[in-house]
Amino acid sequence: MFKKMSPASRRYTLRLAVLMSLYVALLSAASWLFRNHPPQGVLAYALAILPAVPVIAVFWAVMRFIVEETDEFMRLLLVRQCLFASGFSIAVMTVWEFLQTFDLVPPGNGGFGVFFFWAMGLGLGALFNKVTMGTAGSC
Amino acid sequence: MKNRLRVLRAIREWSQQDLAEKLGVSRQSVNAIETGKYDPSLPLAFRIADVFELTIEEIFERD
Numbered sequence: 001m002f003k004k005m006s007p008a009s010r011r012y013t014l015r016l017a018v019l020m021s022l023y024v025a026l027l028s029a030a031s032w033l034f035r036n037h038p039p040q041g042v043l044a045y046a047l048a049i050l051p052a053v054p055v056i057a058v059f060w061a062v063m064r065f066i067v068e069e070t071d072e073f074m075r076l077l078l079v080r081q082c083l084f085a086s087g088f089s090i091a092v093m094t095v096w097e098f099l100q101t102f103d104l105v106p107p108g109n110g111g112f113g114v115f116f117f118w119a120m121g122l123g124l125g126a127l128f129n130k131v132t133m134g135t136a137g138s139c
Numbered sequence: 140m141k142n143r144l145r146v147l148r149a150i151r152e153w154s155q156q157d158l159a160e161k162l163g164v165s166r167q168s169v170n171a172i173e174t175g176k177y178d179p180s181l182p183l184a185f186r187i188a189d190v191f192e193l194t195i196e197e198i199f200e201r202d
Contacts, residue, residue: 073167134170
């Protein structure tokens, strides 16, 4: 399957695997440190932000995929998927925030932040592509 | 946009995969163009015309 992918798709898959591994490692390290040796001051902020870096880099990887994919139809599917994911995640978070504003749901997000819903939106976007364009795309 | 890709492919006994390889795109792209789900860009339309040794107008026509 990996062989059938376009070069851009292979690069994206590798980048995603590295970034997700880095995310798990940094999140585990930050959680362990906050539990056992809570950092103070600026260091605490830096450590808390650290797991966000590979997540932000995933957006970079997706954008690079769009730039590097030479098959224009596959690129269109990818752009549609990203737009679907962005709209979906913004809509979910907007509804969630209004529910919080009127105290109908508890504060916080229970670990399900905007990235979770964006990733879910990518999956739904692939489904949307499959239904409307006949193929899910490659992301 | 209508097109004659399926017929032209059949005459040459090319599969969608064969055409995709000649064009340097995915089989899904050829299928999407052939079924009218996707209209190719002008550069890709020229590549398709070159592969079939025809003009763009001989392959694609207005709806």
